[in-house]
Amino acid sequence: MRKASQISEIYQTVDPEEPIHRADPRYVDLSPARGDEDFVRHILRRVRHSPPGRYHCHLVTGHRGCGKSTELLSLKAELEKERFLVAYVDAEETLDIADVEYLDVLIAVISAWTELARREGLPIRQALVEDIERWFAEVELVEERLEERELAAKGGGEAKAEIPLLARLFLNVRSQLRSGDRVREEVRRKIERRLRDFLDRANLLLDQIGVLAGQRGHAGLVTIVDNLEKIPLKILDASSGLTNHAAIFVEHAEALKALHSHLVYTVPVTLLNDRNLGMAYPDLDMLPMVKIATVDGAPYPPGVRLLEEVIRRRVEVEAVFSDPAALEELIRMSGGVLRDLFRLIRFAADYAPEDGRIAPEHVQRAIRKLIREYDLLIHEEDLDLLRKILRDPHPPASDRLARLMYNRLALPYQDEERWIAVHPAARRSPTLQAYLEKP
Known part of the structure; x- marks a missing residue:
């Protein structure tokens, strides 16, 4: 320029x-x-030397405007040089940043991987796709069943069918999470009631993407979720001082760490001195x-x-x-x-x-x-x-x-x-x- x-x-x-x-x-x-x-160097080293089947989770914090996104884009480029397949999630573009819960983050991550798999031409097994669709239907996250989808394809639904089914399923849920408060809360509670099932299927999907990526010479999967530090601060419980930041990243740390991918999350600077955050995650870097x-x-x-x-x-x-x-x-x-x-x-x-x-x-x-x-x-x-x-x-x-x-x-x-x-x-x-x- x-x-x-x-x-x-x-x-x-x-x-x-x-x-x-x-x-x-x-x-x-x-x-x-x-x-x-230098958190870019730190994360590169931790990811590079993680044992097979183990996934590194790293938190990055700092004020808005201090240059985190620049450094994270540099991290993405360095990881790709080392043949890692990287899904970069911009939370500000993907989520309703004014109202975020940990489930929204998980959905955004898996949605990003389905889209990346589509762009990379990675052929996800049809049996897994159909299993995920059935589960979405059972949990009432989508209205369309397999049979209804087949009828729609025959009756003029070809344009909709151009979007791969897996990507369409997650886009559907993401759009619901950006809808009104009532719809958003209903979707969250439906997933939360069967969180273990959701994580199991998410990880089956990530495992298959990892295998397919490995066959093309990739060293592994890395997810970078940027701009989560922009989540507005809210006090959820005045008596205990619990904030929405702590509720997302501390109370639900195990769910956020459960995905079968190396993970880099940005977190609000309010958590910098949170003792419980340090106990829940092994690595936290601040960009001063x-x-x-x-x-x-x-x-x-x-x-x-x-x-x-x-x-x-x-x-x-x-x-x-x-x-x-x-x-x-x-x-x-x-x-x-x-x-x-x-x-x-x-x-x-x-x-x-x-x-x-x-x-x-x-x-x-x-x-x-x-x-x-x-x-x-x-x-x-x-x-x-x-x-x-x-x-x-x-x-x-x-x-x-x-x-x-x-x-x-x-x-x-x-x-x-x-x-x-x-x-x-x-x-x-x-x-x-x-x-x-x-x-």
Whole structure:
């Protein structure tokens, strides 16, 4: 992609929603400013060395916009180089992300594998397909029986029959899970009552796909489920503090791990300090923010330079900014959050004339806009903890901290140790500033 050399081109080249992979010329390795962890290398090694018949399950977390999808796409490419067959599931596209339960995730994974098997031309045994269809009919997940399907094919149903039956079955269930609340809950409960049967059939299907893939030289099956960290946080039980995040990934960990595929799930950052999550899953990696300051608040020039390179690979900075030094101010205000940095540049472009350049006053307006956004996220009950984090970057785990991290009011960084900082935009919010000025 050509670099932006004028304001109107920034909207195409600086896109906060576009993940890229390591082969992309715009990719910049940010690991030197993220600490010493590289989850792509970790997962590759664990998958590569898993014993036959054993499946590795790995969780990845981090804030929205920190670059997880870019790294996961890179992981997919690296796995494929090693001849693994990879199903990549974008939860945001596949599920109703505002209302997700663990069963929805399982259905999305199996549906993705049926579609991948179709694309790869892997001939699933007809007897297994018919067994799955019968089970779906018994559980009343589909209305059409085998006999009815045959009649439909004879009576003008050929167009519908063009979609392979197995893929159509799972698409049907997925569409029900995206329907109204009543239908969604009914489908979930029907499957849950016979969960063991469902998992058994799902694994028979995955086993057969694995055998067929192996015959074509593939080393195994890997499933990557991205964007689950975007599931909105909900409190399910105020007395116990149980959240929907814990209900999905902790209470139903065994079901999520039961599939016969190596598994990589993204999980919400709220679970980062959940002791039970660490007990349920052997491996959890966090992608921290790009460090632009040290734990004691001193500037960290290497991180700033890396983020400047990210932008320079997308934008002709001297052509677009009247003062290129203003880019560093946007980088520092982003807190090392790639998504916020991209948004800040777009905000500044919004304020600049299309036939002109981004001037310092446009940068300041962009910064004020981001500050206003974060100011609206701060609740009165957050203020004391935000002040404590400003004084001590190692706060103990708590439900309140989880909420601050989910909303990016508090950001995780890592060098030899992990530490937390208040987002620069939140730090400058009028609400927090007024609270800090109180005697």
